[in-house]
Amino acid sequence: MDSEKLQFTTECKWVLENKAFINLMRQVLIINYFNLKDIQVIFHSYLLEAFMFVDCGEYTTDLTTHKLVRNDPLYIDKATVHIRDFCGSRLINEEFIKFLCERLGTCAIDLLKENNYSHLQYMIQVFRERIMEPFTGDDMEFQNVLDIDEVSPNLPQYVSEETREIMKENEWLIDIKYNDIKKMFDPVVDRIIRLIYIQLSNNKENCSTIFLTGNFCENKYLQNRIKKEFSHHVNNISVPDCPEAAVARGAVIYGLSIISTILDDVEFDILKPAISPKGLKYTYGIKYNWKGSEDPTHGGKNCRFKTLVKRGTEITFDQTFSFNFKPESNQASESFAIYYTQKYNIEYCDELGMTLLGKLNIDLPDVHLDNRRIDFELTFGQYEIIASTRNENRQKHEITFCYPNDDF
Template sequence: MRECVFEAALIKNMDSEKLQFTTESEAAALYCLKNELKYEIGEAFMFVDCGEYTTDLTTHKLVRNDPLYIDKATVHIRDFCGSRLINEEFIKFLCERLGTCAIDLLKENNYSHLQYMIQVFRERIMEPFTGDNMEFQNVLDIDEVSPNLPQYVSEETREIMKENEWLIDIKYNDIKKMFDPVVDRIIRLIYIQLSNNKENCSTIFLTGNFCENKYLQNRIKEEFSHHVNNISVPDYPEAAVARGGVIYGLSIISTILDDVEFDILKPAISPRVLKYTYGIKYNWKGSEDPTHGGKNCRFKTLVKRGTEITFDQTFSFNFKPESKTSESFAIYYTQKYNIEYCDEPGMTLLGKLNIDLP
């Protein structure tokens, strides 16, 4: 990415400190803490970012208030359980009422109609749903939202829908059934992150466009109000990442304008915590049996998951080449902490590092 910015002539040299990067989770954390200045140094906070496709959880610790400085306390976790899954539950509901074949034909021949139905569902039903009112319901008018759909339904379904004037009642329990599989996965993720935390969290912050939904907020508050002191939804949770990115950028600008050495005052964010264990495949030479399933695939760990690292930190190992002019190392990574062989489940080849030897 830095190379692309340089090639576009937006920075004068490749290593320019005027181009800085941060992660979405760190930006969201900055935005939340910048607007909540009542916390003490050393407090830990969990950030639950629920978007359209994914839910990401991170835990940070407040290191300094002025200027704001945070530390990642735990490896972040992710699951593909965003609000888009509720769209899929809605489509399943339509298949139950109108037939899977009809919805498949609509998707194939009139895809824009299906997308419009989903849009209407989100605006009229999903977004205002809080779970508090068991009388909450809505009506989907097929003639209004998808006039081409009736031609795809079976004769039996057509007769039923004619009697109902092509209206589908979507009741409280129908909506709750669409929400709960997704919300339950998010709650499970929060429990996992709480168990992973090295320190107790004082606050859970909810960000991302899905966290605007009152039903999701209420379920999380109901589940975790006894585990943490506070569960907070900042103003404009859907914009937390963008606004946090601006805060991060402004902290860099103020550093430059104040003529402070950049290496002395790093803005806002401290070292990262590794999500994976990294290492290399190496050839075992010794009395011990080197093979695993007939393969010489021993794994040498360079750095383990959960290790806190700083920018530009290096991890190395020593080896003695025997009359070689070059060497190639296969680099692997895994979520496991301890591993012996490169062909074990959960191992992934990252790439190969080719080195010319003197």
């Protein structure tokens, strides 16, 4: 007997026999994922609107929008809008290093990094434990003192003569005050807040609740800034008791939900034939804002249609069509309007027969960088169309649309 088929049959038998256990595990994990108040919030979201997870980790921030599809048993649909950006708490470490460079000289910090890297890492650890983690932003008198002799006794040999004299007068102590700390936090926190605004603008339904998860969301300053900024935009902003552990629990919940979903029709899925390629009934593309002296306009409007795939094209599911573009210098955001039409050739988005499928709004950070080229992709899945962008810094935005009724 084919070993792969045997393994598949064995696994299906196990999950079928243990489906009740899987559903029980999902219930327990979800109850532990949030407190009772949060569970009630989720049920409210199910009855009315969507909810968002903002997962702020050490390296990345992920934003996803979900809806509770049903409550008996609990079932959360997969993300319909997703943003990933590399703006985690580690960027605050980099701001701290910049602060040290200002006080001790860039050359000194570079030499410390090269010759005594463990000392630099220890300084960062002390900074995180004594300053970063307890910082709330509420106490404007909050400050701390960094004792260089304690955290990095080898550092003094790398500083310049002028800096050495100044530091000797200060007994090799560096005062880190409230405004210094806030200056380290704000570039990262501001970027996360901007991402939440972009995510809200991409949501197809109103968002009633924001859940803050991930280790960075344990920080009170980040929590307070988000609550202050969005308390008028959403009904609830909730933080689990252990935001970092919530991510791991959520991963298990998601895995169990996938298994449970597969089980619903597992005996039918075995009998399903292979999915054949399909021919698209519409031409799909985006509104493309051409710029430059020779760029065409239409009635004074800059609404050129950029075709990505034409009507009649045979596609396989999960096939992607893309194009690459470069934003203008200092451009901080972009909006992609996705259209479809029965016409084969089309030039402008405001012509008859054009229908708006939806929009994808994206954030464009790092405006100081010259090369910020972006790949826009339109992926045709089995049940949905996914519009996504990815830049060369690996920042990603994604939104899901339903097919037009007669093109499914």
